[in-house]
Amino acid sequence: MKVNTKFLNNLVSEISTDQMMEHLQEFSRWKKLAGTTEEAQSLNYIRGVLNSYGLKTTLLYHDAFISLPEAAHLDFNGKRFKAITHSMALPTSEAGLTRKIIDLGSASQETFDATDVRDQIVLIDGMATPEMAKRCRHAGAVGQIHISPHEYLHEMCLSPVWGNPDSETVKNLPTSSAVTISDEDGKIIREQLTITPALPATIHAKVDTGWRKTPILIADLEAKNALKDAPYILFSGHHDTWYEGVMDNGSANATMMEVTRCMAKNRNAMKRHLRLCFWSGHSQGRYSGSTWFADQYWHELERNCAVHVNVDSTGGEGNTLLSTAPAATELSELAQDVIKRHSGQEHDGIRMARNSDQSFWGIGIPSLFGILSCQPAETVGVRNALGWWWHTPYDKIERINPALLLRDTQIYANALGYLVSDPYLPLNIAAQVADLLSNLAEIQLPSECSLSLTALHAEVEELHKEMIVFQEKRLDSPEAYLKRDRTLMLVSRQLVPLDYTYGDQHRHDPALPLPKWPSLETLRNLADETGGSDALRLRQGLAIRSSNRLLSNVRNARALITR
Ligand SMILES: [Zn+2]
Structure with a gap:
């Protein structure tokens, strides 16, 4: 059996720009901060529309x-500067936080290491990121002034803690107050500091932080003719926003709704179900919604979710670059196919990054996309390169280009169309295993250490060969296709946690940059050591445990496909 091209063509050609722009008019009405009434009203609108399409x-x-974050400003040298504060930053007292300013420029780890910033305010070029909050916490700085790359001030969440804090991670929450000012104001302050170094500034910032109830909307589109045990494809996006957030993430929510409308009309061709999740707590809770959902429904997701597709900020004006859309290696052929078809661009094969509600890697669910379209590289970029209006009050309907929204939504429709209807679930796990092989080959352990990777290499090579044979096998019954789906899902449960987590799959790694195949990181660290040093011996302990874990998972994967 081949892929149902009629279904795919219908699905893609029925996507309506008018329908999506209508949704965006609705989303323009509400500021959807997590846990607020306006967020609930907007979500209620989505729910009503999806119910009318026949979803549960x-x-x-x-x-x-x-x-x-609430009101903020900055006082310096007798002048008041416009500023915003940030989600998860500490609020200041009524009198404000007054300390000397230390200018750290772009604030690399080396600069932090070389400077005593304890109990001071640091001045930093660029946006307020979790990485900077972490450096400030470690270095003991009590205040952060961030200089925006331009006149616009971008809302940010500072916490590196993925999801709700728990009794172990609560200590990693930010411990400083923070503001962002414009580039012009940054220049004024910096010039004054070169004349009179270590002048004090006063940060005034109100931040309302605490536990509140937030919603998650789940909508299920059942495949009409699927077998009883058919898995589902998770299609998710955050619904909470900064300001009205018509692009981020209104347009993506409109994409979700429109793909679903067209799929519901053609659901007879679906072999797998579609589940939509609209998260809260993305913007102001560091992915608290998706993380809670992953923990709460762990076993159900482990058993039935085949792939997670995420969507963020579709159709932004000038967002013409698609080649950097993230995809897991096993899904990058699919990404390449649908991106090329609708834009003519080649996909770079770029990996998923640690953002966009990617809370399901520990479970072992392969993931596709997050931010699909960006500003071209030559545009002066901000974090995520989504346009100067991103995370500002200017994220309005005027910033949406209907033609680009249609293009992006057709790409999603096409990718999801394959995922729900292709009798052969389009996961190229052999490519993922080949990627593991090449990453392993880069690691040369020092001759002094007692650990050898020979057995692991051999097992991964065998898995690669067996995976190719498995994927090329042609089948002839719905039961056989379903069995193939189920086997690939179980193999993913073994490999995705190696590809995208450091170790414990039941924890969530922090919202900080993640290396490729983080499970190899302790082996890479060991490879950096030379001689029979104590440092080598210390690193050996962690490395041997990682290699045991890798070998076990690879052997489990082999047993699954050769059974
Ligand atoms: Zn977003």
Whole structure:
């Protein structure tokens, strides 16, 4: 059996720009901060629309640690500067936080290491990121002034803690107050500091942080003719926003709704179900919604979710670059195919990054996309390169280009169309295993250490060969296709946690940059050591445990496909 091209063509050609622009008019009405009434009203609108398409919808509420920035300004050298504060930053007292300013420029780790910033305010070029909050916490700085790359001030969440804090991760929450000012104001302050170094500044910032109830909307589109045990494809995007957030993430929500409308009309051709999740707590809770959902429904997701597709900020004006859309290696052929078809661009094969509600890697679910379209590289970039209006009050309907929204939504429709209808679930796990092989080959352990990777290499090579044979096998019955789906899912449960987590799959790694195949990181660290040093011996302990874990998972994967 081949892929149903009629279904795919219908699905893609029925996507309507008018329908999506109508949704965006609705989303323009509400500021959807996590846990607020306006967020609930907007979500209610989505629920009504999805019910009218024949989906079964469920609204959940759960406890979330949410931080809403309020009024802020900065006083310096007798002048008041316009500023915003940030989600998860500490609020200041009424009198403000007054300390000397230390200018760290772009604030690399080396600069932090070389400078005593304890109990001071640091001045930093660029946006307020979790990485900078972490460096400030370690270095003991109590205040952060971030200089925006331009006149616009971008809302940010500072916490590196993925999801709600728990009794172990609560210590990693930010411990400083923070503001962002414009590039012009940054220049004024910096010039004054070169004349009179270590002048004090006063940060005034109100931040409303605490536990509140936030919603998750789930909507299920059942495949009409699927076998009883058919898995589902998770299609998710955040619904909470900064300001009205018509692009981020209104347009993506419109994409979700429109793909679903067209799929519901053609559901007879679906072999797998579609589940939509609209998260809260993305913008002001560091992915608290998706993380809670992953923990709460772990076993159900492990058993039935075949792939997670995420969507963020579709159709932004000038967002013409698609080649950097992230995809897991096993899904990058699919990404390449659908991106090329609708834009003519080649996909770079770029990996998923640690953002965009990617809370399901520990479970072992392969993931596709997040931010699909960006500003071209030559545009002066901000974080994520989504346009100067991103995370500002200017994220309005005027910033949406209907033609680009249609293009992006057709790409999603096409990718999801394959995922729900292709009798052969389009996961190229052999490519993922080849990627593991090449990453392993880069690691040369020092001759002094007692650990050898020979057995692991051999097992991964065998898995690669067996995976190719498995994927090329042609089948002839719905039961055989379903069995193939189920086997690939079980193999993913073994490999995705190696590809995208450091170790414990039941924890969530922090919202900080993640190396490729983080499970190899302790082996890479060991490879950096030379001689029979104590440092080598210390690193050996962690490395041998990682290699044991890798070998076990690879052997489990082999047993699954050769059974
Ligand atoms: Zn977003």
